[in-house]
Each structure stands twice: as C-alpha cells, then as structure tokens.
Amino acid sequence: MQTRLADFIQAQQQGQDAERILRACVHCGFCTAVCPTYQLLGDERDSPRGRIYLIKQMLEGAPPTQITQTHLDRCLSCRSCESACPSGVEYAHLLEIGRKVAQEQVKRPWRERAKRALWLNLFARPALFGALLRLGRPVRQILPAPLRAKLPPPFPNQGTWPEPPVAPVARVLLFEPCVQDALNPNLNAATARMLARLGVQTLRLPQPQCCGALDLHGGREAQAQARMQNMLQAALPLLQADADLLLLSNASGCGLALSEFGRYFAHDAALAAGAALFSARVRDIAQILPQRIAASPWRARLQACAKPHLAWHAPCSMQHGLRLGGLVEACLRELGFSVHLPQDAHLCCGSAGSWSVLQPALSIQLRERKLAALQHSQDPAVAPEYIVSANIGCQGHLAAASPLPVRHWVELLDSLCSRLEADGTKEQGT
CATH class of the missing domain: 1.10.1060.10 (Alpha-helical ferredoxin)
Structure with missing residues (x-):
C-alpha cells in the first residue's frame, strides 16, 4: 500500500x-x-x-x-x-x-472524556476498585444495565500465600495486575501455591505496578508510558541482579503488554536496553507450569483424581498476541480433563480490557455468542461443568453472565491439589 x-x-x-x-x-x-x-x-x-x-x-x-x-x-x-x-x-x-x-x-464530548477518565483511572486503583465492587454486589439488580453487565459474582478465596520452598529449584517474580486482586483475590496466591508445590519460589514487588495496557488501548499514550516506566524502575533491579529470574504473568492481557515494553522503548536511549531485558524475561504461567507438573509426582496424582468437564476459553491476548494457543488445553488434557473447545474459538468474548465498559452494547453481544458456544457440547455426557480461561478480564466478563462457574485454569489445578492434600492428611490421621 x-x-x-x-x-x-x-x-x-x-x-x-x-x-x-x-x-x-x-x-x-x-x-x-x-x-x-x-x-x-x-x-x-x-x-x-x-x-x-x-x-x-x-x-x-x-x-x-x-x-x-x-x-x-x-x-x-x-x-x-x-x-x-x-x-x-x-x-x-x-x-x-x-x-x-x-x-x-479530535476533542471528545465532555461526557465521553469524563467516562473514559473515570474508568481508566479506577481500574488502576485496586483498593478503590475493590471497595466499589464490594458495595455494588449487594445492590447489583438495581444498578444501570452497563454496570450490572460488568459486575461478576465474587470468586472463591481458597487460601493464603504459601511459605517459600525450603530449597527452591527456581525463582520467579510474579506480576500482580491492578484489577486482579480486587476481582479475584485468590488467583495470585493460587499461582504461588501451585509453584511452591513444584519447588518454585514466588517473589513479589514491594509495591504493585500497572503495566499501562488499559491506558494504551484508550489512546492515552503519555499515561501508559509513565506507568510502564514505573514498572521498569520497580522490576529491573531484581531482574538485573539475578540472571535466571523470570517475570511471570498469570493474566495474558497484562503479559502481552509486558512482553512489548522492549518495542515501546526501542528508540529511547535511556530505557531501550533495560526494556529489552525486561521483555525478554516475561513469561506466561502457561509457559512454566505444564513443564513443571509433567516432571513432578503431581502429574500422576492429578491424572488419577476425579475431575470436572471443562470448556476452554482462549483469551485473544494469549492466542493472537502471545501466540501461545494450545498450551493450556494440551496441559489439561494431559492431566485427564475432558476439554470442550467452542465453535469460533478465535473470536473475542467482548472483554478487551476497558472496551467492555466503553462499548457495552457490542460487548454484551459478543459475550452472549461466546457463552452460547462455550456451553454447547455435542456430547451430553461431557457437558461442561466449568468454563476456564487464562485472563482476569475474560474471567470477570464471562462470569458476570455465565450460568456456569468461570475459573482461571491455575485456580482450578490449585483447588484439585488442595483437595488431594487434604485427603492425604485425612488418610494419615486414620
């Protein structure tokens, strides 16, 4: 062209x-x-x-x-x-x-400017966002339709952060997304628990940081770059001090943004080298956990236990952005799960970060299509009991309207492992 x-x-x-x-x-x-x-x-x-x-x-x-x-x-x-x-x-x-x-x-109408500023700033403030969620859930039915359509039920909080392994075989630095702790306070702890079972120690930043993805998608480049620079300043000293330390994401949308810091700052003389190192260390949990499970006793234990039938929703950021399509469903099937893949699995569920609140009518249409496809199984004997995904935005968006529970795939594995650990403790006590 x-x-x-x-x-x-x-x-x-x-x-x-x-x-x-x-x-x-x-x-x-x-x-x-x-x-x-x-x-x-x-x-x-x-x-x-x-x-x-x-x-x-x-x-x-x-x-x-x-x-x-x-x-x-x-x-x-x-x-x-x-x-x-x-x-x-x-x-x-x-x-x-x-x-x-x-x-x-183009100057947006003032109502549109106010709406965008409100949502984009709110998502980056987990404490305030979490407080509003707690206030909104009891009165969900009387909220305006766009808010009601976006408000998911509370996700189960099933445990605390684990003690670090006595002799860790590896260490990872876990990125903790802005909205995730408010929407699903269990997920980061579940990730750390799964890794601890496999001998991996999970480190945390002293102060959680925003990756800037929501601002970038909203056309606010200056705000996005400021958040990215804060993230670099917080994480780079740890990454530079340990050549084997990986930056781990359990939200594929944030992971995609983190993996592209090197491109965003490629022409910034002061930040290019650090940003390139940063992005080179980014990994999605799907690139770490399956291999660790396959090489551990947990593989056989998970294969042997009873498991629910699943419908897998592949986030766009995972399959089209990170190009990691197939990893999670292959891991789940290897562990003995029945995994249903929906028709038109390549199409978006309508979450897309802040897009679902800025384009509510279109978002709801896409969600209805996605949920219908996820629930439809040609074999009634393996009808899905859970929908699983790999991104907090998709999880919350689908859960707000899904008749089936919506879980992150790592949470699901953690809950099964916790059940097996509890059963083993009971057996030892009898």
Missing part, C-alpha cells in the same frame, strides 16, 4: 513505523473474516482493513472526525486479524499510532 505521510508525522519514529506497516498491507481482506466487530456491524470501517484506510488518510493529512474516532474506538485490539494476515501486518501497533493521532486532533 503506497503512502505519502503528512509533514506533522513524517519525520517522527511513529511515522516511520506507520509507513512500514502500511506498506505491508496488500488489501487482501482476509482480516475481515475474523474481525468480531465487522461480523456484528457489517461496516467496512469497523474491520481491520477499513480502519487501516482511516489511519492512512489521517497520517496523510486528512483531518479526522468523531466518526473516524468512533470506528477506531470500536476495535477490540484482539489481534485476530494479525493471526489471519498472510502479510504479517502489525495492525495493533498501527492502531496505537492511529488512536494517538485521533486523540490529539
């Missing part, structure tokens, strides 16, 4: 990146077939190809309008189009550039 960038961006690094990405696009349209918003709305401007043209026009000097901004806002950043693209177009990076330009040139 030929481009003639306008003077305001031509000499900037973002302009050079945008021109490279635009030139890779051959306008084939493969992306439209896998785009959730295009499937719902049928508008070319709500497809990746259409948005690429809108961004191209902006960068060539055409003034963007609120309509332009609306179509860019509607993108979930799910990256399904990147998985389908035969030309390797870095659509998500181009969208970040386009949203930044639109944000600078």
Whole structure:
C-alpha cells in the first residue's frame, strides 16, 4: 500500500513505523473474516482493513472526525486479524499510532472524556476498585444495565500465600495486575501455591505496578508510558541482579503488554536496553507450569483424581498476541480433563480490557455468542461443568453472565491439589 505521510508525522519514529506497516498491507481482506466487530456491524470501517484506510488518510493529512474516532474506538485490539494476515501486518501497533493521532486532533464530548477518565483511572486503583465492587454486589439488580453487565459474582478465596520452598529449584517474580486482586483475590496466591508445590519460589514487588495496557488501548499514550516506566524502575533491579529470574504473568492481557515494553522503548536511549531485558524475561504461567507438573509426582496424582468437564476459553491476548494457543488445553488434557473447545474459538468474548465498559452494547453481544458456544457440547455426557480461561478480564466478563462457574485454569489445578492434600492428611490421621 503506497503512502505519502503528512509533514506533522513524517519525520517522527511513529511515522516511520506507520509507513512500514502500511506498506505491508496488500488489501487482501482476509482480516475481515475474523474481525468480531465487522461480523456484528457489517461496516467496512469497523474491520481491520477499513480502519487501516482511516489511519492512512489521517497520517496523510486528512483531518479526522468523531466518526473516524468512533470506528477506531470500536476495535477490540484482539489481534485476530494479525493471526489471519498472510502479510504479517502489525495492525495493533498501527492502531496505537492511529488512536494517538485521533486523540490529539479530535476533542471528545465532555461526557465521553469524563467516562473514559473515570474508568481508566479506577481500574488502576485496586483498593478503590475493590471497595466499589464490594458495595455494588449487594445492590447489583438495581444498578444501570452497563454496570450490572460488568459486575461478576465474587470468586472463591481458597487460601493464603504459601511459605517459600525450603530449597527452591527456581525463582520467579510474579506480576500482580491492578484489577486482579480486587476481582479475584485468590488467583495470585493460587499461582504461588501451585509453584511452591513444584519447588518454585514466588517473589513479589514491594509495591504493585500497572503495566499501562488499559491506558494504551484508550489512546492515552503519555499515561501508559509513565506507568510502564514505573514498572521498569520497580522490576529491573531484581531482574538485573539475578540472571535466571523470570517475570511471570498469570493474566495474558497484562503479559502481552509486558512482553512489548522492549518495542515501546526501542528508540529511547535511556530505557531501550533495560526494556529489552525486561521483555525478554516475561513469561506466561502457561509457559512454566505444564513443564513443571509433567516432571513432578503431581502429574500422576492429578491424572488419577476425579475431575470436572471443562470448556476452554482462549483469551485473544494469549492466542493472537502471545501466540501461545494450545498450551493450556494440551496441559489439561494431559492431566485427564475432558476439554470442550467452542465453535469460533478465535473470536473475542467482548472483554478487551476497558472496551467492555466503553462499548457495552457490542460487548454484551459478543459475550452472549461466546457463552452460547462455550456451553454447547455435542456430547451430553461431557457437558461442561466449568468454563476456564487464562485472563482476569475474560474471567470477570464471562462470569458476570455465565450460568456456569468461570475459573482461571491455575485456580482450578490449585483447588484439585488442595483437595488431594487434604485427603492425604485425612488418610494419615486414620
């Protein structure tokens, strides 16, 4: 695709990146077939190809309008189009550039500005967010529909952080997402418990940090970069002091953002080297836990115990962003679980970080489709009893409307291991 960038961006690094990405696009349209918003709305401007043209026009000097901004806002950043693209177009990076330009040139209505500022700042304040959750759950039925649709039931809190292993075989630094402790206070502790059983010590940052992903998706690049720099300052000393220490994420959306710090700061002379080291150490829990279980006695114990039938929801950030599709379902099946994969598993559930509260009507439609597919099993004998996922945003979004319990896959394994440990204690006492 030929481009003639306008003077305001031509000499900037973002302009050079945008021109490279635009030139890779051959306008084939493969992306439209896998785009959730295009499937719902049928508008070319709500497809990746259409948005690429809108961004191209902006960068060539055409003034963007609120309509332009609306179509860019509607993108979930799910990256399904990147998985389908035969030309390797870095659509998500181009969208970040386009949203930044639109944000600078189009003034949103004050109500929209206030709504975005409220949600994006609230998500980054776990204590306040958690307090509002506790206040909202008892009165859920009288809340406005968009809030009610987003408010999940409380997730079970099944234990505390473990004592570190006596002689750890490895150590990891666990990233603790902003919203996760408020929505699901058990998940980080469950992750640490599973790792401790396998001889891995879990370290924590003294002060939890935000990865900046929600701000970035909301077009607030300055706020996103400030949060990223805070994260680097907090974690880099630990990573630099231990060449074997990995930065572990159990939320694939945050893990994707962390893995791209190196790209965000690649042209910053002061931060490039540190950001590259940081991103190189990022791992999703799905890259660690299955191998550790396979090499431990827990493999046989989990294989032998009774287990529920599962429906697996693969977060977009995992399958399209991190390109780790297949790891979790393979691990669960190896351990003897019956795992149902839904039709159109590549499509987004409609969570997408803050997108579900900024685009509530579209988000609910996508969630209804996803839940219907997750619950439908052709074999009634293996009808799902649980939905499992790998990202807190998807977990909370689906749980707010699901008739089935929605669990993180690590939580599920931890609960089974805790049950086996309790059963073993009872046997020893008889």
